[in-house]
Amino acid sequence: MVAIENIHKTFGLTTALSGVRFEVAEGELFGLIGPDGAGKTTLFRILVTLLVPDRGTATVDDLDVVRDVRALRRRLGYMPGRFSLYPDLTVEENLTFFASVFGTTAAANYDWIRPIYEQLEPFRHRRAGALSGGMKQKLALSCALVHRPRVLVLDEPTTGVDAVSRAEFWENLAVMKDSGVTILVSTPYMDEARRCDRVALLQNGSILEVDRPAEIERRFERRLFGIRARGRRALLEALREHPQAHSVFRFGDSIHFAAAGADLRPELLGTYLEERGFHEADVALIEPGIEDVFMERMQRV
Amino acid sequence: MNVSIEPSVRITARGLTRRFGDFTAVDAISFDVAQGEIFGFLGANGAGKTTAIRMLTGLLTPTAGEASVAGFDVYTETDRIKRNIGYMSQRFSLYEDLTVRENIAFYGGIYGLSGTAISDRSAALLDRLGLGHVGGHRIGSLPLGWKQKLAFSVAVLHDPRIVFLDEPTGGVDPITRRQFWDLIYDAADAGVTVFVTTHYMDEAEYCDRVSVMVDGRIEAIGTPAELKDRWGGASMDEVFVLLARGAA
Numbered sequence: 001m002v003a004i005e006n007i008h009k010t011f012g013l014t015t016a017l018s019g020v021r022f023e024v025a026e027g028e029l030f031g032l033i034g035p036d037g038a039g040k041t042t043l044f045r046i047l048v049t050l051l052v053p054d055r056g057t058a059t060v061d062d063l064d065v066v067r068d069v070r071a072l073r074r075r076l077g078y079m080p081g082r083f084s085l086y087p088d089l090t091v092e093e094n095l096t097f098f099a100s101v102f103g104t105t106a107a108a109n110y111d112w113i114r115p116i117y118e119q120l121e122p123f124r125h126r127r128a129g130a131l132s133g134g135m136k137q138k139l140a141l142s143c144a145l146v147h148r149p150r151v152l153v154l155d156e157p158t159t160g161v162d163a164v165s166r167a168e169f170w171e172n173l174a175v176m177k178d179s180g181v182t183i184l185v186s187t188p189y190m191d192e193a194r195r196c197d198r199v200a201l202l203q204n205g206s207i208l209e210v211d212r213p214a215e216i217e218r219r220f221e222r223r224l225f226g227i228r229a230r231g232r233r234a235l236l237e238a239l240r241e242h243p244q245a246h247s248v249f250r251f252g253d254s255i256h257f258a259a260a261g262a263d264l265r266p267e268l269l270g271t272y273l274e275e276r277g278f279h280e281a282d283v284a285l286i287e288p289g290i291e292d293v294f295m296e297r298m299q300r301v
Numbered sequence: 302m303n304v305s306i307e308p309s310v311r312i313t314a315r316g317l318t319r320r321f322g323d324f325t326a327v328d329a330i331s332f333d334v335a336q337g338e339i340f341g342f343l344g345a346n347g348a349g350k351t352t353a354i355r356m357l358t359g360l361l362t363p364t365a366g367e368a369s370v371a372g373f374d375v376y377t378e379t380d381r382i383k384r385n386i387g388y389m390s391q392r393f394s395l396y397e398d399l400t401v402r403e404n405i406a407f408y409g410g411i412y413g414l415s416g417t418a419i420s421d422r423s424a425a426l427l428d429r430l431g432l433g434h435v436g437g438h439r440i441g442s443l444p445l446g447w448k449q450k451l452a453f454s455v456a457v458l459h460d461p462r463i464v465f466l467d468e469p470t471g472g473v474d475p476i477t478r479r480q481f482w483d484l485i486y487d488a489a490d491a492g493v494t495v496f497v498t499t500h501y502m503d504e505a506e507y508c509d510r511v512s513v514m515v516d517g518r519i520e521a522i523g524t525p526a527e528l529k530d531r532w533g534g535a536s537m538d539e540v541f542v543l544l545a546r547g548a549a
Contacts, residue, residue: 035445036472160391253525
């Protein structure tokens with residue numbers, strides 16, 4: 001449904017994208033994961049025909065993003081990173097407006113947008129500017145969907161949004177995916193990768209990995225230990241001094257220790273800590289997550 | 302207005318309230334933050350965090366209740382509060398069109414530091430962050446992670462006793478995010494009280510204590526371990542969702 005082939009884009013001296021390539025199948029929920037400045041927005045703007053790449057090609061539904069602009073736009077729903085609805089129009093007026101831009105009406109597409117829009121209906125006469133953050137997002141999603149696009153492109157819909165609203169937003173995306181829309185969504189939150197069928201990890205304009213989240217995690221080739229013990233900084237520093245320390249990072253209430261060699265065992269690490277005065281440390285071999293992989297790949301670049 | 306407090310308590314709030322018309326944005330919150338403590342101030346969007354921070358930083362007068370920050374009263378001593386705190390947020394940090402050194406000099410000037418103090422601290426700061434080589438670069442040309450680390454260092458340039466950090470790591474890559482927390486720990490070890498908000502729940506675990514605000518009230522307060530224990534969550538993420546969903 002979406003094919004991106006060797007896309008390059010520079011702005012002055014800054015290289016935003018260098019040789020990005022991946023494909024997204026019809027009906028897939030595809031995540032573009034990376035921090036600010038990785039190139040997520042630039043790539044999405046190219047896909048929705050707002051920017052022209054320096055090199056490379058991209059097609060959506062077999063239409064070229066440079067040559068077939070007009071035909072392509074009808075098939076795309078785009079939700080930019082910044083809130084881009086009309087704050088002085090009501091919820092209903094915004095929806096009517098975006099439908100009319102595409103030569104349709106909200107009424108004709110009501111069943112299609114209903115799973116998202118019905119959560120907003122009690123507020124349909126409220127000005128969009130007066131909605132809460134989570135409600136604004138639902139309205140923006142409804143407006144991006146109202147002309148029944150085949151592909152939805154959502155640029156960081158969950159940035160700056162609290163954990164509860166984030167979870168709700170992903171539930172809504174799952175509903176839209178079930179109705180057959182192909183969805184591309186970008187996020188700086190690594191933990192959201194698991195909500196996607198496949199993800200691309202993007203850093204400094206280059207793809208680090210593209211695959212199903214579980215496959216990416218499986219490719220983490222080091223033994224990874226999770227350590228819980230008293231002592232914040234001192235514990236981290238003691239672990240970084242371990243001869244087998246490849247990388248040592250805080251991870252919530254524990255520390256993740258990736259070993260340089262293949263023979264380190266939890267008991268050995270426990271003894272090492274005991275000798276340095278960290279008693280009753282809880283050390284276990286753990287499965288890596290997307291964030292572990294991301295940091296590992298970042299350090300390699 | 303006499304809140305009697307231990308000298309080591311840096312922030313105290315008792316029944317702190319702010320109403321806008323009929324709407325109570327902050328509803329009688331009470332808490333203490335000790336010197337050198339890292340206090341995570343959590344809450345859903347719209348729960349009232351920003352309003353509470355604006356009162357604590359002397360930008361908004363409370364409707365009711367009492368609070369003191371660095372020993373100064375939030376009603377009558379707002380100027381002294383502003384001089385004794387540092388502040389940084391994701392949205393407001395440094396001037397993109399000024400160079401790194403110009404930004405440091407500008408903020409040093411605002412905080413009333415002398416020319417020599419500014420140049421000494423500027424050099425020390427850039428050295429500590431390993432950014433000496435970009436001192437003459439425009440802020441706008443630097444990666445976000447570097448900017449955020451610089452913004453933090455500038456926010457504590459005048460040696461404030463308390464620093465308020467409003468979502469300081471939003472959008473920052475995972476390695477830089479952790480380096481940012483090293484800076485926070487350095488500051489706390491040096492006795493600075495850190496008051497921080499974040500949407501990353503792994504970062505909530507890095508705090509000494511956290512509070513969770515729901516609909517204007519503090520619904521839970523304690524160490525991350527205590528909260529997980531009390532609410533039966535495996536992580537702060539679970540605890541947060543449990544508390545915030547309960548509101549709806």
